[in-house]
Amino acid sequence: MNHSKPTIYLDNAATTPMHPQVISAMTEVMTSVYGNASSVYSVGRIAKAKLEEARESVAKCLNCLPREVFFTGCGSEADNWAIKGYAMANKAKGNHIITTQIEHHAVLHPCEYLEKNGFEVTYLPVDETGLVSLEDVKNAIKDTTILISVMYANNEVGTIEPIREIARIAKEKGVCMHTDAVQAVGAEPIDFQDLGVDMLSLSAHKFNGPKGVGALIVRKGLKIEPFMHGGAQERSKRAGTENLAGITGLAKALELAVDNLPEKQTKIREMRDYLISEIQTNIPHIKFNGHPTRRLANNVNFCFRYIEGESLLLMLDLNGICASSGSACTSGSLDPSHVLLALGLPHEIAHGSLRLTLSSNTTKEEIDYTVSRLKEIVHRLRLMSPIYDMSLEEQ
Numbered sequence: 573m574n575h576s577k578p579t580i581y582l583d584n585a586a587t588t589p590m591h592p593q594v595i596s597a598m599t600e601v602m603t604s605v606y607g608n609a610s611s612v613y614s615v616g617r618i619a620k621a622k623l624e625e626a627r628e629s630v631a632k633c634l635n636c637l638p639r640e641v642f643f644t645g646c647g648s649e650a651d652n653w654a655i656k657g658y659a660m661a662n663k664a665k666g667n668h669i670i671t672t673q674i675e676h677h678a679v680l681h682p683c684e685y686l687e688k689n690g691f692e693v694t695y696l697p698v699d700e701t702g703l704v705s706l707e708d709v710k711n712a713i714k715d716t717t718i719l720i721s722v723m724y725a726n727n728e729v730g731t732i733e734p735i736r737e738i739a740r741i742a743k744e745k746g747v748c749m750h751t752d753a754v755q756a757v758g759a760e761p762i763d764f765q766d767l768g769v770d771m772l773s774l775s776a777h778k779f780n781g782p783k784g785v786g787a788l789i790v791r792k793g794l795k796i797e798p799f800m801h802g803g804a805q806e807r808s809k810r811a812g813t814e815n816l817a818g819i820t821g822l823a824k825a826l827e828l829a830v831d832n833l834p835e836k837q838t839k840i841r842e843m844r845d846y847l848i849s850e851i852q853t854n855i856p857h858i859k860f861n862g863h864p865t866r867r868l869a870n871n872v873n874f875c876f877r878y879i880e881g882e883s884l885l886l887m888l889d890l891n892g893i894c895a896s897s898g899s900a901c902t903s904g905s906l907d908p909s910h911v912l913l914a915l916g917l918p919h920e921i922a923h924g925s926l927r928l929t930l931s932s933n934t935t936k937e938e939i940d941y942t943v944s945r946l947k948e949i950v951h952r953l954r955l956m957s958p959i960y961d962m963s964l965e966e967q
């Protein structure tokens with residue numbers, strides 16, 4: 573760790589620090605509520621009451637019923653469960669699933685798994701801003717289609733998909749609709765009823781809650797197989813003694829996140845737009861990725877021509893700046909991001925991507941410092957780049 577410089581954390585799409593009030597709510601539960609929520613004696617009943625309090629709070633924040641809230645071990649579990657659980661429970665109706673090319677791997681990989689097990693999956697393309705077309709959704713639906721899964725907002729480029737409109741199409745055709753809202757919950761106002769989807773995934777650590785806890789909102793009456801088999805927890809849909817501290821932390825973090833959300837969004841959006849314009853005025857040969865307006869308030873994504881995103885990240889890290897690149901995100905592979913490729917970027921440009929994701933605490937000073945470092949680093953890396961050399965000679 574570099575102790576000489578303060579850390580500038582600009583990777584809030586990867587995870588967020590826990591809010592102090594979340595830590596105290598969890599500490600209180602860990603200190604005094606040790607019972608098992610399934611036990612009949614009072615210590616257990618206290619735990620059960622806490623659990624249901626958290627469920628009601630989450631339901632209130634998202635405008636769904638408490639009984640529609642199912643706590644899970646993470647956002648990935650919620651996505652896996654939605655897709656595999658719905659497919660397995662409804663395979664008599666059909667075997668076709670529609671999703672997009674830009675989903676998180678927690679959606680794409682379960683879909684690929686289902687393809688190996690008799691299901692057919694259509695991966696819809698997106699336009700150069702990352703948007704799915706409603707026409708494409710309509711045209712992809714056939715008699716065997718049982719499920720549509722489209723993410724609310726993309727985790728790499730921040731594009732916000734037309735979920736309400738897609739949900740309306742799904743409903744007309746009698747197809748179930750899931751949305752991976754892991755990047756959106758706590759960052760965008762979400763109203764489950766108004767949105768009209770049947771299932772929605774979220775994860776606490778993306779909105780200043782703890783890691784290792786998420787939820788799947790499942791519309792009342794929807795047929796879905798349990799993901800975890802065992803005890804009767806979570807209405808017999810998700811076995812396992814409840815992570816009460818985590819669930820309490822999730823509920824508290826969500827309450828805090830939705831409080832004054834529009835004001836916080838405005839503030840973050842202003843900082844984001846400042847960061848975007850500073851990068852654009854200070855650094856040449858770049859490409860802005862994602863949608864100009866249908867975009868998460870905190871997301872900035874650029875490609876810097878002639879350089880590797882990985883080198884950029886390492887150099888930023890030496891300067892105390894935490895950022896992310898589309899490539900090498902999960903496996904340490906150097907493949908360019910599947911999202912940037914789906915946006916139509918050629919490999920060599922997609923390789924030089926950088927994602928900066930702000931929080932409501934990000935300051936102008938942090939942005940100014942980041943851009944000044946970035947400018948110098950990009951310049952230095954380009955001087956070492958043979959492709960940059962060649963392009964200069966051509967000019």
Ligand SMILES: *Cc1c(COP(=O)(O)O)cnc(C)c1O
Nearest residue numbers: 646647648676678727754755775
């Ligand atoms: C982070 C993320 C996930 C995975 O959530 P975990 O809780 O980390 O498993 C899924 N989908 C999207 C869009 C994400 O950003």
